[in-house]
Structures are given as C-alpha cells and as structure tokens.
Amino acid sequence: MNFRASFCDPFKKDIIEMGEIEKDKIMESFERIPWTKFLEEMKLKNENKIYYSPSLEIENKDNKNGLTVSAVDEKEWYIFFKRPKLVKKFFGLTEKMDDDYLTDITGQTESDVRDCLTALINNDLTFLEKKIK
DSSP states (O other): OOEEEEEEOTTOSSOEEEEEEOGGGHHHHHHHSOHHHHHHHHHHSOGGGOOOOOEEEEEETTTTEEEEEEEOSSSOEEEEEEEEEEEEETTTTEEEEEEEEEEEEEEEOHHHHHHHHHHHHTTOHHHHHHHOO
16 A cells, blocks of 8 residues: 655645655654644744644545544544545435545544554554544
8 A cells, every 4th residue: 555644734834745655654653743842832823823733644545545633732633534435416316426525523532543543554444434424
C-alpha cells in the first residue's frame, strides 16, 4: 500500500505536504508532532493568526481512503474519514459515486486516534466505517 501525508500547522496558511510515507512510519510521524505545544501556543495567539487546529492527514493512495486527525484540546480529538462511496440520491432512486465521501466523529481520545490510524494502516475499512459513520 502507498500512503501520503500532509500536516496543517495552526499558524501557517498553506497545508504542508509531507509526500509519500511508509506504512511503518505513520504512527511515528503522528507521535513526533508536538500536539500539546501547538495547542498551548494557540491559547496565546489572536484568533485571526490561527488557520487550523493542528491536523495530520494520511491517505492510502491505492484505494483513496484517508483519515484526518485534528487535536481540539489536550483531551479531545476530531477524526475525519474520507473515502469513495456509492451514495443514494433523490430519495434512493439513483446512486452516484462520491469520490470524496466524508464523515467525522468528535469527542475522541488519543487512543481512539491511534486505533483509527492502525485500522487505516491495516486497511481495516470495516472498523473505520463502523466507528466514523
């Protein structure tokens, strides 16, 4: 499987493309980000100087499934799950492929984030579909 990563630095307008990332380096990359430091610095900055919550995006380039994990505070995380999905339209009368179907879940812990990243790394899409509806 081929993965790519990007990072949203709260104080930079442009998303930082990290490029291709090896499967066994994803968790290490997550752990190296100084999440608490970013959150502490955000408390001291004027809101118009903050562009994002600190966020890491990992995408499986082969099947276009991806996660974005975003730290809200020291205890709460948001997790976004993007994937291609066949969705029903017009009261279920038609179906259309949405290549960027997105769902999210709030109120998550760092442990939940690790579980979801592990599921993405292992291509356990069933777990992600159930967890992030």
